[in-house]
Amino acid sequence: MTPTELTASVAVAGEGRRSRARRGEGGRLREDILAAAEELLLKSGDADSLSIRAIANAVGVTPPSIYLHFADRNELVFEVCDRKWRELASLLDAAVAGLSDPLERIERRGRAYAEFGITHPEHYRVLLGGRADEIPEKHADQALLTDRLGFGPLVADLTEAMDGGQLARSDPWELCRVLFFAIHGLTSMLVRGSGPDWPSPERLVERMIDTLMWGIRPRPA
Amino acid sequence: MTPTELTASVAVAGEGRRSRARRGEGGRLREDILAAAEELLLKSGDADSLSIRAIANAVGVTPPSIYLHFADRNELVFEVCDRKWRELASLLDAAVAGLSDPLERIERRGRAYAEFGITHPEHYRVLLGGRADEIPEKHADQALLTDRLGFGPLVADLTEAMDGGQLARSDPWELCRVLFFAIHGLTSMLVRGSGPDWPSPERLVERMIDTLMWGIRPRPA
DNA sequence: TGTACATCAGTGAACGCGCGTTCACTGATGTAC
C-alpha cells in the first residue's frame, strides 16, 4: 500500500458516508459538526487538529459542507470554545450552589476550576493553552475574563467577604484577577503533564489554594 | 505581479545572498542561524514562525543548508529555547545577587521572572506558552523545571527561610512549584496581552507577590 | 391526483499555499606531492 492509498482509505473510513438531512433539517449537520469537533479535541487535545477536513471526515461529509454552516474555520473553533467556556462556567456555579460563606465559595470555585483542567486537559488546553491569536478577537480581550470565565460571581463573593471583614478591603477586580492567574498557572502546568517526581495534582491544588486563601486574609496592623 | 512572483521576490529579499564561509568556518553559519531564529521570534512571537524556510531566508541561505548544522527543525527550536532558558536563569540569578535575606531573594526572583515575561513576551510565549508536544521530549518533563528554570536556588532559599523560622516548615519542592505556578500564571496572562481596563501589569505583579509572600508566612497556632 | 419547478443539502474536483526534508550536484578552498 502506498502512502497515498493509505491516506485515501483512512479518508474513506471516518464514520462512513452520512445520510443527507431532510429538507429544513439542515441545521442538524451543524450540531453534528460541533459534536465531532469536540470529540476530535478529546482525542488529540490540540486545537490544530480541528481541521476542516478532519472534522468533515469524522462527520462523514465532504469539507465544503462545513461552509454551509460556518463562515470559516475561525468561526467553528470559536463556537467550540464558546460552548466549553459556558460548560466550565456552569460547572463553577454548580460547585458553589447552596454555599453561603463567601470565603468558602471562593475556595470552592478555585478548586473546581483546577479540577476541570485536570479532568479535561484537552479542553483546558484549547481554552487557555493555545496562542491568543488563534482565537477570534472576541476572545482575546477583557471579554474573555468577564463573559467567558464569569468573573462577576467571584467578584461578588470577594466584595461580600470584604464587607464582612473576612478580607482586607481592596479592589475586588484586581484581586479576582490575581487569584485567577494563580489558579490558571497551576492548572495550565498540570494540564501540560506533571513529571514523575511531582507531588500529586491534588496536593498541589490544596497547597495553592491554602496559600492563596491565607495570603488574602486580613493582616494584623 | 502574480502571487507566485511576489513570493519569489520576497524569498530573494531577506538579507541578500550570504557569502560562503571559509574552509573550517562552517560553524559560523550555525551561529547565524540561531541569531536569525531569535530575531524572527522577536518579530512574530510565535514558535510556528520558526520555519526552516523563513530562517534560511533571513540568514540569506537556502533551506537545505540548515541541515548541515541541525538534524531537523526540532533540534533547532530546542536549541533556541535552550538558550533563552539559560538567559532567563542567569537573569534571575543576577536579580538576587548580593541579597542575603532568603525571603527577599524569593520575592525578587518572582518579580524578575514576571518582568522577563513582560519585557520579552515573544520569548516567554515560546518558552512556556506553546503546546508541550512541540517541544522536544527533553523539555517536556521534570527536567524543564529543575534544569531550565533553575529551581535549585529557589528551593535553597525556601529551605533557608524555613530553617530561620521565617517560613512554616514544609516540603520546599512542593512550595517551590506552587510559587512558580502562580507567577507563571500571572506572567502567561500578561504576555497574552492585557485588556483595556486591566490594572497595570506592575500592580498585578505587586499584588500577586504580596499575596503569595503573605500566604507562605508562618501562621499563628 | 399528477406533474413542473424552486429550493435545499450537499458533492467532487481543483486552486494555491507553505511546509519539512532529500538528493544529486557544484564550485571554492586548502593541502599534498
Add this chain to the structure above:
DNA sequence: TGTACATCAGTGAACGCGCGTTCACTGATGTAC
C-alpha cells in the same frame, strides 16, 4: 613553485503532505398549480 586532488560549504530542484477555501454541479425533497 605548480598542479592534481580531496574536502567542505553550500545550491537548486523536487518530493509529498495537509491545509483552507472556492466553484460549478447534482439530485433528492417538498410545494404550487
